[in-house]
Amino acid sequence: MSKVHVQTTINGEAVEYLCEPQQSFLDVLREDLLKQGTKEGCATGDCGACSVLLDGRLVCACLMLGVEAEGRTLTTIEGIASDDGLHPIQQKFLEHAALQCGICTPGFIVATKALLDKNPNPDETTIRYWLAGNLCRCTGYDKIVRAVQAAAEELAQEA
Amino acid sequence: MGEFAYVAPATVADTVAVLEEHASAGKRAQVLAGGTDLLVQLRGSDNEPRTIVDIKQLDETNRLDIGADEIFIGAAIASAVLYENEELKALLPGLLESSDLIGSTQIQGRCTIGGNLCNSSPAADTTPAIIVDSGVCVIATNSGTRELPAEDFCTGVGTNVLAPGEFLLGLKFPRPGAGTSDAYLRFIPRTEMDIAVVGVAVNVTLDDTGTCTAARVAIGAVAPTPLMVPAAADALIGTQVDDDALAAAGVRCTEASSPISDKRGTAEYRRKVVAVLCRRAGAIARDRAMGVS
Amino acid sequence: MARIVFHDQLLPATNGEREIEVTVENYRDLLVVLEARWPGIGERLAKSAVAIDGQIYQDAFLEPIAANSEVFFMSRIEGG
């Protein structure tokens, strides 16, 4: 099978790879590029564990072909923390015990980043609907919502 | 059995050529827009090799025009992009709501109303709204384009009028005038993330006295295709779109529906709820047309 | 004497006796006594949990059984 050559940017770094035409970007990320912070929970766009930012917009890596990354800019969970340390969203998830098993956490953090980039001061309902595509089976979402609220406050103070 | 391939033609003509070439060679080709249905299919039972033809590189499929008389929405524009367009949201609130109901935030970042229509699911959220907003499908063909009212597009569960070699460029809508507005409501068991169990879109035009002079009603997930219900529209026209008229329109929707029982709901349930949603959506469309928010 | 109570599933093995009284030092000795009385019952008891004076043991062995102890055999409990 002929593979396709792709040049893209992931977390600010130029990345090249060969992928099968029908391969999902999630498979490429995880199995070929070994950027495994992005998780697979369903591979059908129903759980949000593979949330990434495509040109700044929140998408599921499982619903995007590897070839579609050509010329685009992607951010994964590995690109959220900076050289200065954890992003405030990550810090608040820790402080608020907003994770239990942790498998959905990277997806939630990426989705939260997209939310707060767009809407720095979301109310609870907005947070819950924005994150409705991210399934968490451990927490009942309570502590996640609180962590997002706290992160929004923190970011507002920093700004 | 062939192999998978991916192409992203630069022009409409090239796209049509690729599609026709495959059709004439008996090889499978499939158009990729947002991919939110296609990738699920690849992952599931329909994983046969094919050529994936990406239409996102085309100018035409990315064109969004809000003209004095006409609105054009390219087939590759993601729902989230549409929803961020405040002008469009004010003009076609029901359509935009329907596109904002598809899947999650993540899915809205990719999915398109064109793809939603072409996937031709009976439960597609945007299709009833496209229909009531008098959407016209602009279809690229080997001889240019052809146009078709959206209500005539779907022919069955997962099937539509697109001939081999054709693809949807975008959708045209008449720009709604004063006194015209739309609404779409769907029923799902959760608050998000579900496929519509029932969907109803209503578009009404009211005159200065609040009397309905024109109406379109379409229902989803209650028949093999999204369905226009002229009888429901007739029940609204000439009325103040009051509770009685809405109830009558709801009954017409129930009568027009021929739902199945499946994992998402029973036929009986769908017949009842389509009437409820018709009433509720009709009231919203009425209030919007009257400028009541 | 300690009071020993068998759950219904054990009744076929105890000839229908639901409750007996014995004097033993600990659970291990109890098993010896019961096996002598009803040969083969030990295998069934190994699949049961046991409560000695209110404490549930999945795998009792040397737990003491006092003169006034209550011993209940019960279904094993699993968990998520």
Add this chain to the structure above:
Amino acid sequence: MAEAVDYKYIGTSPVRPDGVDKVTGRAQFAADQNMPNTLYGKILRSPHAHANIKSVDVSKALAMEGVYAAVSGADFPGGARGKVGGEGGGDIGDVARNIMARDKALYHGHAVAAVAATSLTIADAALAMIDVEYETLAPVLDVVAAMAADSPLLDATNFTKNLPETPDKPSNIASVTVLTRGNVDEGFEQADVTVEGEYHIPMAHQGYIEPHACTATVNEEGKATVWCSTQGHFEFRSMTSKILDWKVGDLKFIPAEIGGGFGGKTTVYLEPVAVLLSKLAGRPVKMMMSREEVFRATGPTSGSVCRVKVGAKKDGTITAAKAWLAYEAGAFAGAPIGPGAMAIFAPYVLENFHVEAHDVLVNKPKVAAYRAPGAPQSMHAMEIALDDIAREIGMDPLDLRLKNAASEGTRAPYGPKFPAIGFKECLEAAKAHPNYTAPVPEGAGRGVAAGFWFNIGMQSSAEVRINEDGTVIIMEGNPDIGGSRASMCLMAAETLGVDYERVKAYIGDTESTGFCNVTGGSRTTFATGMAVVQACEDIIAQCKARAAATWGVDEDQVEWEDGQAIPAPGVNADVTPMSLADVMASAHKTGGPLLGRASLNASGAGASFSVNFVDLMVDKETGKVDVLAFTAIQDAGTAIHPAYVEGQMQGGAAQGLGWALNEEYIYDADGVMENAGFLDYRVPVASDLPMIDCQIIEVPNPRHPYGVRGVGETPIVAPLAAAANAVRAATGVRINDLPLSPPNILAAIDSD
């Protein structure tokens, strides 16, 4: 009842030790394991719910380019029947046949063959080349119909166990459990009111977000290393050894971070297959289930039919209760009927009762544990019956439960008397809770229910090592699903008297730490926590001895206080207290490194009770339910890390509500699950739920050094009936069956 104690670290909620890796994507879950040269393993699954397997031919798959191994049932040892060790107690022969069918496919999705290939694409293609000849049989899908004498049989060698007389005909009923006390007929005669009902609950899945995955590598010496997602790697090793007939010592299991389990990762599915494929291929083999496979072929919890009759006097005293339970086991025996039967009446003082429970084979996946296995189904029935009684006699539902509540000394339905328990405390807290005293919102309904779980102890080991600088390493063997490392560190910090930040907890593999039973049964913080505390006490004893040697005094003249060895009161020694760091500084002179250890089979797990109440709004035209408010009250014994205790309560509430409202396995007539994905298996999403208010009650468990009871399972029990009771209150219509999905609610309203 133990006194409430002021602790320094216990009861605080610091950041978990493994947290940073989990918020940055660094944490290694099972599917994140990578080795050079790895093949991908995939499983071919039965397209029939019930079929004889006439033949399986993998030769064409094996001949394909890029395919390195292919196996079917015939490649596995016959497998002696016998009990699975540890928790659960199923039959290992059944586990072996569940992970790879032999002569019969017993559910749609049952594994029949597997391949290992160089890519996922090739592996998929290879599966399509495997020839399986089936002879299809009528599927048995309904639990009650399955019990009928004329039902088709899943297993013609199954004779119902535990009947007074050995039956002469085989049946689909694997076993029967009976619990009785007093005389129910007389009890019902004393009753002023009786309520009766039949309650149906469909099969439901744990729905952990991480699909099962593992990587196995077998070297030329025949030794295997397996990375996997498991709640108990020691038990996975044991099962794999029995299924493959390998020596335990030839198998090393390394637990990856685990992305949720809730009981569903207490048994093997992939691991023995991966080991066998790797041995045959001579290369590492990685296997990852798809979400669809998780739904079709792992262990959900039993669907059930429960018939319950309860009688009470006008003053609320329950005089008799009777229950008949039938639980789906799935394809192999082992529905949680014992716990279901023992739990149903456990919260109440009851002189006359009779429970008969049936473990029934049906052509559905073999059930696995799911949070308080067996209790939610039966207690749903009882807690609805109590709600109906409360309404009939005009009593507040909390008062009715208080009137009958079990407390210390009450004889539990399963025999023993309860030690100190906190049920009454939970009920009193509920009555006083501002969410309960607040009026029910206009148009909404409020439902109340109680929950209960036994909790278990079992075997645990722990080591505590002190580094040269006095920092502390805990090594134990229970995969951390919900923050247990933090709890271990808190208990160690408290015991040793050192800062939480100076303690780190690690989960060892099967070769680097002592045996631990599964993370399950709410046992980890209780039992493994107990081992950690004992290992810390071992360290303290050693430190005292070292200090005594250093100071030239007797060991009993040294005490341990605030993380230091100090002279006992009255001991006249002019010495400097010795911290862990000080002891370590001279350890080379006083006996070498400090290593504390403990191993135990913990008993004394404390029963945990809960009370939940929920406010729901029902759209009477569509049957849709909105959850307005949820309050969970539970006795945790002692909350070691309160934020994670709340997390357990909130997560259990969400799972319970999901099961109550929309989650269900939907089957077609052929036994094919129609909703094997998160799109139509509808777990709650963030916008479905409100904040979940928690109140932790602390009635310490006297049998744990810090009073821990275990909290993980009880929370899922009460929401089912609480939701049903709220729907009753909101609509006036009693719906006995779950889920309370819109079509079901609307049908009930319209037929009322």
